[in-house]
Amino acid sequence: MRLNQNEFLPSCAVCAKATHSFFSILDKENLEELNLNKSCTTFKKGQVIFSENALPLGLFCVSNGKIKLSTTGPDGKEQILRLVKGGDIIGYRSLLSNDRYHCNAIALEDSNICIVDKAYFMNLAMSNNKLCFALFKKISDDLKTAEDHIVSLSQKNVRERVAEALLFLKATYGYEKDGQTINVQLSREEIADFVGTSTESTIRLLSEFNTGKIIELTGKKIKIINYDKLSKTANLSY
Amino acid sequence: MCTHASTAENAIAKIGHKLYPFIADQFAELHKYNENDPNSHRLSLLFELVENLQHEFESLRNYEVKLVFPSVQLVFNTKDNPDFTPSVNIHELQLLTQKKEALIRNLINEIALEADALKLQKGHPINAVIFVFTDSFFPEKEAWHNMLGKWNKTCTCFAKANNALANQDKLSGYLNHLHGTK
Numbered sequence: 257m258r259l260n261q262n263e264f265l266p267s268c269a270v271c272a273k274a275t276h277s278f279f280s281i282l283d284k285e286n287l288e289e290l291n292l293n294k295s296c297t298t299f300k301k302g303q304v305i306f307s308e309n310a311l312p313l314g315l316f317c318v319s320n321g322k323i324k325l326s327t328t329g330p331d332g333k334e335q336i337l338r339l340v341k342g343g344d345i346i347g348y349r350s351l352l353s354n355d356r357y358h359c360n361a362i363a364l365e366d367s368n369i370c371i372v373d374k375a376y377f378m379n380l381a382m383s384n385n386k387l388c389f390a391l392f393k394k395i396s397d398d399l400k401t402a403e404d405h406i407v408s409l410s411q412k413n414v415r416e417r418v419a420e421a422l423l424f425l426k427a428t429y430g431y432e433k434d435g436q437t438i439n440v441q442l443s444r445e446e447i448a449d450f451v452g453t454s455t456e457s458t459i460r461l462l463s464e465f466n467t468g469k470i471i472e473l474t475g476k477k478i479k480i481i482n483y484d485k486l487s488k489t490a491n492l493s494y
Numbered sequence: 495m496c497t498h499a500s501t502a503e504n505a506i507a508k509i510g511h512k513l514y515p516f517i518a519d520q521f522a523e524l525h526k527y528n529e530n531d532p533n534s535h536r537l538s539l540l541f542e543l544v545e546n547l548q549h550e551f552e553s554l555r556n557y558e559v560k561l562v563f564p565s566v567q568l569v570f571n572t573k574d575n576p577d578f579t580p581s582v583n584i585h586e587l588q589l590l591t592q593k594k595e596a597l598i599r600n601l602i603n604e605i606a607l608e609a610d611a612l613k614l615q616k617g618h619p620i621n622a623v624i625f626v627f628t629d630s631f632f633p634e635k636e637a638w639h640n641m642l643g644k645w646n647k648t649c650t651c652f653a654k655a656n657n658a659l660a661n662q663d664k665l666s667g668y669l670n671h672l673h674g675t676k
Contacts, residue, residue, distance in 0.1 A: 417553065424590055428561040430581030430659065439581055450560070452553060492593040 277343035293376040305361035312350040314371040321367020327359040418461040419490035421450040441476035499570040524619040547601040
């Protein structure tokens with residue numbers, strides 16, 4: 257981290273107003289004090305702002321630019337956790353929990369970033385009710401975003417599993433004489449049982465496949481219109 | 495009755511009635527252990543992988559017990575019923591289950607690496623789960639697939655099912671052609 261490189265030094269009062277930043281709830285006096293407890297620097301596009309497993313020394317406040325927070329999955333692939341723009345803060349989770357960073361922060365474009373001193377920020381958060389509440393709200397919003405993301409991931413998984421169930425049913429019962437309709441009529445509950453999900457999710461996903469012209473639904477009959485697309489949706493090419 | 499039918503019955507009983515319930519018990523033991531372990535938060539990533547593994551295992555078990563094993567039994571039963579021709583595609587079912595098994599193998603490898611990195615004790619139930627998959631599940635499944643592959647080439651019951659399938663494909667191809675040219 258580069259706490260002493262004051263390549264640019266925007267006034268917190270001006271920046272907070274312009275970007276509706278996290279600190280915009282502070283009064284003039286607090287903003288002036290904040291000015292004295294920060295250092296600012298410009299990170300070039302692609303430059304690492306902080307790295308996974310490093311210890312936090314301060315709070316990063318993005319004046320302008322775009323930042324990517326990402327981590328590496330078990331398969332070695334990069335997983336973007338979220339994107340951050342001007343006015344937002346980063347690195348507060350590790351700071352508050354006194355933990356190491358769990359992700360990398362990388363500038364997606366040339367970005368001006370201020371680094372607020374750790375001890376000063378912790379004192380401010382503990383003494384200023386407004387800021388403390390804003391911090392709670394920020395963490396709650398992030399938690400909601402993360403929870404929504406988990407739901408979308410598990411939904412994707414159910415989508416794969418519904419496609420997989422149709423492939424198994426096709427392989428087991430074959431087609432009717434038209435060479436497309438699966439030669440078995442199962443209720444949505446029975447298909448849901450194979451998938452291991454709720455009937456509602458199964459109905460919704462079958463309907464999505466129908467709209468996407470992967471299958472065609474006529475009552476309990478399921479016609480596979482696009483087998484290749486169904487195979488790809490099942491994601492069984494490990 | 496086909497001479498291979500009893501071999502198939504034994505293999506299905508071994509996998510479906512002994513191995514799979516045993517693996518399910520290992521998962522249950524693991525969850526009991528995790529609930530009582532005050533340091534379980536340290537293993538959260540590992541348990542996430544184990545959860546994926548269990549999900550994938552239960553899914554495979556579901557398809558095999560409900561669709562694959564009965565389909566294989568059905569193919570052998572045609573010997574006693576010459577008029578009956580099943581429309582099952584054993585080869586396709588085999589490919590689908592093998593892909594799911596490949597995913598299970600990847601998960602086991604990841605879990606083993608993570609368990610190793612965390613220096614888990616030898617007696618930890620996660621190691622027992624890894625062991626049952628590497629020592630029993632994969633060898634049993636390999637033997638099962640080898641058997642199916644062999645029967646697919648040599649068994650008359652499988653040949654009958656495959657011919658029926660080929661004729662059905664020809665018929666549906668012809669009908670689709672007619673439909674397309676109308």
